[in-house]
Every structure is written in C-alpha cells, then in structure tokens.
Amino acid sequence: MSELRADKSSELFRRAQRVIPGGVNSPVRAFRAVGRDPLFIKEAAGCTITDADGNEFIDYVGSWGPMILGHAHPKVIEAIREAATRGTSYGAPTELEIELAEEILRAFPSIEQVRLTSSGTEAAMSAIRLARGFTNRDTVVKFEGCYHGHSDSLLVKAGSGLATFARPDSAGVPADFARHTLVLPFNDEESVRETFRQRGEEIACVTVEPVAGNMGCIAPRAGFLETLREVTREHGALLIFDEVITGFRVSLGGAQELYGIKPDLTCLGKIIGGGLPVGAFGGRRDVMERLAPVGAVYQAGTLSGNPLAVTAGLTMLKLLREIDPYRELERRSAMLERGLSDAAGEIGIESSVNRVGSMMTAFFSTGPVTGWDSAKSANAQRYGKFFRAMLDEGIYLAPSQFECAFVSLAHTDEAIEKTVRAAQKAFRAVEG
Ligand SMILES: *Cc1c(COP(=O)(O)O)cnc(C)c1O
Numbered sequence: 001m002s003e004l005r006a007d008k009s010s011e012l013f014r015r016a017q018r019v020i021p022g023g024v025n026s027p028v029r030a031f032r033a034v035g036r037d038p039l040f041i042k043e044a045a046g047c048t049i050t051d052a053d054g055n056e057f058i059d060y061v062g063s064w065g066p067m068i069l070g071h072a073h074p075k076v077i078e079a080i081r082e083a084a085t086r087g088t089s090y091g092a093p094t095e096l097e098i099e100l101a102e103e104i105l106r107a108f109p110s111i112e113q114v115r116l117t118s119s120g121t122e123a124a125m126s127a128i129r130l131a132r133g134f135t136n137r138d139t140v141v142k143f144e145g146c147y148h149g150h151s152d153s154l155l156v157k158a159g160s161g162l163a164t165f166a167r168p169d170s171a172g173v174p175a176d177f178a179r180h181t182l183v184l185p186f187n188d189e190e191s192v193r194e195t196f197r198q199r200g201e202e203i204a205c206v207t208v209e210p211v212a213g214n215m216g217c218i219a220p221r222a223g224f225l226e227t228l229r230e231v232t233r234e235h236g237a238l239l240i241f242d243e244v245i246t247g248f249r250v251s252l253g254g255a256q257e258l259y260g261i262k263p264d265l266t267c268l269g270k271i272i273g274g275g276l277p278v279g280a281f282g283g284r285r286d287v288m289e290r291l292a293p294v295g296a297v298y299q300a301g302t303l304s305g306n307p308l309a310v311t312a313g314l315t316m317l318k319l320l321r322e323i324d325p326y327r328e329l330e331r332r333s334a335m336l337e338r339g340l341s342d343a344a345g346e347i348g349i350e351s352s353v354n355r356v357g358s359m360m361t362a363f364f365s366t367g368p369v370t371g372w373d374s375a376k377s378a379n380a381q382r383y384g385k386f387f388r389a390m391l392d393e394g395i396y397l398a399p400s401q402f403e404c405a406f407v408s409l410a411h412t413d414e415a416i417e418k419t420v421r422a423a424q425k426a427f428r429a430v431e432g
Contacts, residue, residue: 003392008052012040033400034384039391044071046410049396057396058415060405064398065213065245065270068329068358069319070410076274076315083311089303096314097305103317104272104280107252110262114282115291116305120244120269121149123279124207126299127265128153131205131238133297134287139199141206141237143186145215145372145402148207148242148267158183186212186371187220189227200235205265207240210255214245215375216361217354217404225261232264238287244269244279245404248317250357251326258357271320274312277303325409329358332416333407336360339420347427349382358407362386364430375402382430389429393422 016023024030024038031038039051047070049059062068069076101114117123128140128151140153148154156166156178165179182199184191186208196203206228212218232239241263247254248271256263265283272278282288292298303309337355340362344351352363363369364386365378383401390397395418397405407416 004055005053006037006039006051006055009040010037012052013037016040028398028400028403031399033380034387036388036391038399039396046070046072047408047412047415055394057391057394058411058419059396060407060419061396061398061403062406062408063270063275065249065404065406066273066275067406067410068249068271068325068408069316069323070408071275073274073316073319075319076312079311079315080276080308083308086307088308089306091302094305094307094310096307096310100272100305100310100314100317101282103314103321104268104282107248107317107321108254108256108266108282110256110264110284111266111282112285113288114268114280115288115299116310117279117281117299117301118277118303118306118309119149120242120267120279121151122301123244123267123269123281124148124154124240124242125151127240127267127281128205128207129299130281130287130290130297131240131265133295134290135204135237137202137204137237138180139182139202139204140180141182141184141192141195141203143208143212143372144183145186145218145375146207146209146212146242147214148209149244152177153181154207156181156183158185185373186215186218187224188371189221189224192227192231196231196235196237200231200237203232203235203237205238205240206232207242209245210241210243210259210261211246211250211356211359213359213404215372215402216363216369216378217356217359218361218369218371218375219354219356220255220259221370225255225259229261229263238264240265240267242267245359246356247271248320249359249406252320252324255356271316272313273309274314274316276309276312277306278309278313323409326357329407329409332411332413333358333360335413336405336407336411336416336419339416340423343420343424343427346424347431349427349430352378359404360407361401361404363401385430386426389426390422393425395419395422395426
C-alpha cells in the first residue's frame with residue numbers, strides 16, 4: 001500500500017475527470033500504466049516538484065525533457081517576466097525569432113534555415129509535408145517505437161511483414177493515410193536496405209529519433225544512422241532526424257553532433273522552448289525554401305514564434321552555450337546509471353539500464369533492449385511496482401516503463417545519492 005498522502009490530488013482528479021477526458025490533457029499523465037491515480041502538481045524548482053498535497057519529489061520527468069537546467073531557472077523566469085510586459089503576442093515578426101533561429105543554426109551546422117512552430121508534433125508533421133513536397137513522393141518510412149507527435153501519417157504501427165504499409169494506431173486515422181507510411185524495426189539496417197531496394201523510388205523520407213526516447217532510451221547501433229544516411233542519399237529521399245528530445249540534450253548540437261551524421265531536415269522542440277510551447281524544423285536551404293511564402297508547401301501558425309516562448313527558449317539556449325553542462329550531466333547521469341544497475345544487481349533483479357548522456361531508462365528486462373520488440377518484452381507490471389515504491393520514497397519517475405528519466409543540471413550529487421538509496425528499497429519492493 002502506498003504511504004503517500006494524496007487527498008488533494010484525488011479530489012482534483014475526480015473534478016478533472018468531469019470536465020477533461022480522463023482528467024488529463026495528455027494521456028500518459030493519467031498514470032494508467034503504473035496503476036495509480038495521477039498527482040496534481042502545484043509547483044517546481046530545481047530538481048524538485050511539489051504536488052497539491054505538499055509532497056515533494058526529486059523529479060526525473062522534467063516536463064518530458066525541456067527542463068535540462070532544472071525547473072524555474074531564475075534567468076529563464078526573469079526573461080519571461082520581462083518579455084510579458086511588452087505584450088504576449090503580435091502575429092507579426094520580431095527580432096527575437098531571428099535570434100532564436102541564429103542560435104539554432106549555430107548549434108546545428110546541418111540547419112541552414114529554420115521555421116518555428118508551437119509544438120514538436122507540428123514540427124514533425126510539417127517536416128514530413130515538406131519532404132513530400134520537395135521529392136514529389138508520398139511514402140514515409142518510420143521506425144517501430146519511435147514517436148513523432150500525433151499527426152495522422154505518423155500515428156501508425158507496423159503492418160505484418162517487411163515493407164507492408166502500416167495500420168492506424170488510433171481510431172480516427174483513415175487506413176488510407178496510414179498506407180503511406182512504412183514502419184520498420186529500429187536498429188535494423190538490413191530491413192532498411194531491403195525496403196529501399198523494393199520501393200526506393202516511392203520514398204519521400206525516412207524519419208527517425210536518432211536516439212530513441214519514446215520506447216525508453218535506446219541508442220542507435222553502430223552503423224544504423226550511417227545506413228539511413230547512405231540509402232536515403234542513394235535513392236533521392238530525405239533523412240529527417242527527430243531531435244525533439246535529443247536536440248540540446250545529448251550535446252549542444254544534438255545526436256547528429258554526437259554521432260557525426262548530417263540529416264537533411266531536423267525537428268526540434270522541448271528544450272528549445274525552455275518550458276514554453278515551441279517546436280522547430282529546419283535543414284537544407286534548398287528544401288526549406290519550398291515552404292510558403294517562398295515555396296508551394298503550406299505551413300503556418302498563429303502563435304508560431306510567440307515572443308514569450310521564444311524568449312524562454314532563447315534564454316535557455318544561450319545559457320546552455322555559456323554553461324556547457326554536457327560533461328557534468330554525463331558525470332551525474334553515469335553516477336545514477338551505476339547506482340541503479342548496482343542496486344538491481346545486489347537484489348538480483350533482472351534489469352537493463354540504457355543511457356545516452358542524460359537520457360536513461362531502467363528496463364525490467366532479461367536481456368539488452370535494442371528496439372521495440374525487446375523493449376516491449378520488459379515487465380511493465382514490475383515497473384509499476386517500482387514506480388509506486390519510488391514515489392513513496394520521494395522520487396518522481398515517468399509513469400511508464402517506455403519513457404526516459406531525464407537528469408538535469410539541478411540534480412545534485414546528493415539528489416542522485418538519495419535516488420539510488422530509494423531505488424535500493426524500491427527494487428526490494430518489486431522483488432517482494
Ligand atoms: C515529444 C516529442 C514529439 C512531439 O512533441 P510535442 O511538443 O509533444 O507535440 C515529437 N517527437 C519526439 C521525438 C518527441 O519526443
């Protein structure tokens with residue numbers, strides 16, 4: 001039984017369910033995968049998040065990635081406060097948008113032009129439309145377990161067998177839309193080569209999370225991203241890196257810097273908004289110039305480049321360039337990884353901890369997790385138990401086995417040590 005007092009959260013959840021479907025504005029927040037009701041959050045600062053009942057937790061969700069410097073960073077908050085006094089939206093261009101674009105270009109040499117959106121979903125959806133418009137082809141290749149937002153052509157799951165078209169992964173997505181998407185296993189070079197051999201001339205683009213973050217953290221195998229680069233180039237398709245999580249996370253220049261691969265288009269989000277709604281897609285100039293108003297591919301947004309959101313993002317990116325937190329994040333994350341692996345090992349819990357920089361997932365699996373098949377074999381029931389025990393110990397993890405824990409610069413050594421001690425207890429609870 002949980003020791004956590006959650007009277008206020010329970011009351012809010014009841015109230016929310018009357019007026020909001022499932023009580024939440026994004027499904028995973030409902031905690032269904034971990035077998036309890038969600039906590040309602042009142043405030044957050046640094047690595048700490050506080051719920052409506054006043055319980056404090058060390059937070060590893062970090063708003064699903066953006067909070068790489070911790071919650072409520074004073075410089076980001078001050079910049080937002082100051083920007084708000086000048087008005088919150090104009091629907092006309094501002095110098096701030098140029099500055100954010102320039103900051104993105106500085107960090108990502110593959111990006112020659114960039115368009116801002118208000119979410120990662122919009123960025124990924126627009127990049128696909130652009131790739132189709134540029135190549136005059138309709139077919140999109142994506143990988144099982146990779147998430148690119150909830151637009152129709154990307155909300156699909158694998159059909160049976162190689163190079164069969166996908167099926168809708170949600171009610172409301174016409175099978176006719178899903179038919180334009182091919183879903184292949186992540187980290188499987190041969191299936192990519194075979195698919196291109198069979199249908200290379202129909203494929204507009206390959207879109208991939210260069211480090212998968214939405215089936216838990218899974219690194220690309222050596223050669224996988226290189227293969228994607230090679231076959232897309234060979235067949236005149238575009239390579240899209242969805243770096244909505246990894247951009248400014250695994251290094252300033254994202255996974256493409258880490259692995260030395262230059263995609264044609266890149267999607268960004270999460271960190272680049274500093275906790276406010278921002279997305280972006282950018283890349284080769286000759287491709288980006290196909291966008292309206294210069295080109296024929298339409299894309300727009302009333303609040304795109306919103307001055308508050310852009311200010312938050314710009315402040316965040318400048319801080320990241322100045323602080324260069326990546327070595328320190330690596331050290332702390334390695335400390336957490338070691339602590340979790342050792343704790344599981346001591347108790348004899350079968351688990352596999354995957355990590356790339358400050359993205360990490362402890363899978364309750366018997367073998368290594370390298371793609372969707374191995375990820376989904378992990379024991380979600382055990383994760384649910386672990387999650388609830390960690391919550392009781394004051395640690396707030398993602399409410400699903402198939403997500404990352406995000407370490408921020410606000411996670412001190414003490415916070416990580418406390419997390420490891422909590423995990424030692426929680427693993428015992430899983431075993432018991
Ligand atoms: C979160 C995410 C998205 C969608 O971004 P939203 O801002 O939630 O619309 C797209 N791609 C990846 C890789 C993501 O992690």
